[in-house]
Amino acid sequence: MKGISFGQYYPADSVIHRLDPRIKIIMTILYIICTFLCKSVTSFAVLVLSVIALIMFSRIPVRVVLRSVRPLLIIIAFTFVINIFWSTGEQLLVEFWIFRIYAEGVWNAVFMFLRIFALVTGTGVLLTYTTTPMDLTDALESLLSPLKKLHVPVHVFAMMMSITLRFIPTLTEETEKIMNAQKARGADFTSGSLIRRAKSLIPILIPLFVSAINRALELANAMECRCYHGGDGRTRLNVLKCHTKDMVAAILMIVFGVGLVFLNFVPFIYVMK
């Protein structure tokens, strides 16, 4: 199954993988809120522990999770530097030229780093690494279904999203195939001037569009042949069900958030104002 490898989904057999995707979306939102609740050294320590626990529960290799942080390193470094140099406080650590570094600034920078880190890895482990794109769309459709009362075409959006997700790997594969076929005829995509390089994409783009359009027509035909007519009255193959373990997980997340708020009042080392 090459298709599933699209996106970040990392197949494994873990508690988190098996949770109801709707609960996972809610938990992710809660977790994001939690990262912003933290204000003290103790609460951040617990937040870091929670990241470690989540990674362990999800059975995803640490190396894979850390990979998702890499593209954000520049942003993290940038906010870190800004925080260190532009915060003011009472406890002056160093002073040189026009810069003054305060202890508060250092703490704020560290907190900001931990917050972004927890945000990225937490949402990754809770949602994108452990949920297939298809489950994700199903869950979104289910969570947004109250909007149907306001005549928002939730089903259509969800169907469009799942078709798109379904065909991204297909189109990627197709692009690769077409590129290979044209390379076999001596096409060169990497050298020459900008205009030449743009021109060299024509032998890829035209076959790609042709096949994408044909594919869309075929798909529409195939759906109509099976009497597809929108979401009304349609039943599902995989019905999402909320089990006790899902409720427990959600409650744990709420307890975790409340706990973090209480830890903010522990006056240990440093508490953000």
Add this chain to the structure above:
Amino acid sequence: MDKIILDHVSYIYSAGTPFEQKALDDICLGIRGGCITGIIGHTGSGKSTMMQMLNGLAKPTFGKVLLDGYDINSTMEDVFEEWRILPEYASLSDRKAKKAIGAEIKKRKAGLCFRVGLVMQYPEYQLFEETVFRDIAFGPRNMGLSEEEIRERVLEAAVFTDIGAELLDKSPFDLSGGQKRRVALAGVIAMRPEVLVLDEPAAGLDPLGRSFIFDGIRDYQRKTGSTVLIVSHSMEDMARYCDDVIVMSGARVLRKGSREEVFAHVEELARTGLDIPQITRVMASLRERGVPVPKNIYTVEEAVSALKAVFAEEGTK
């Protein structure tokens, strides 16, 4: 020496991920020059992967692919020691020799796809030009040939693949499936490759379309003396057109040899689920019933002449 040599070649898709897939497992092969070699095997046995390795599109995860004895994926560091003493580099300084060797390697890499022409599986999706003529000319144009030469090659390729002059000015998108396939084939033949590699060139075509394609390939091979590799599912086509046959199964080479040698192990082929030619089976059951036909019959023509001989024998009795 063999034209193409695969030396302990392995290929792994998505190495280091949970989707890891070994497509080729320690393949050692020699492919004779100047004849047609058929490659047969089940879907997923690694045939396409092996074919894409021959023109450098896929690089072996382990092992080497040699064309005329030269490792097509060699880097400057690989060959430096060996080439340094050649007359054209010996007189140069180290730095200049490095540069010259690097340039030579780059040139060989760029020229590889013109020497080894690859027609991919279902190649009709590669068509993109406004006219059939221009599409066939895409390869030769990339070679940097003159307009005159391009024209000559396109017309020659059209003859090989039986594309009529009236089709050359049409849009390739207006053609039938079989015609598109032939245009795609012509697009590669027009580069006059010394090795022509075809991945299931006749898949999904009707019998007439099949023989157009295969006859064109055979004509090309006979006229140019080039080396041809054909991947196919059909034992019938293998029997009719190929000199050598390679049988692949589960990322490995199961058997390799001349057509006769390979087809002599009919039971083994049948066990891997491959079909032996229908006519061979008919002849085998005739022999079981006491008709004295020879064993090695793979095409209908051979069967006809063998049966004629049998009847003539009986007539003289």
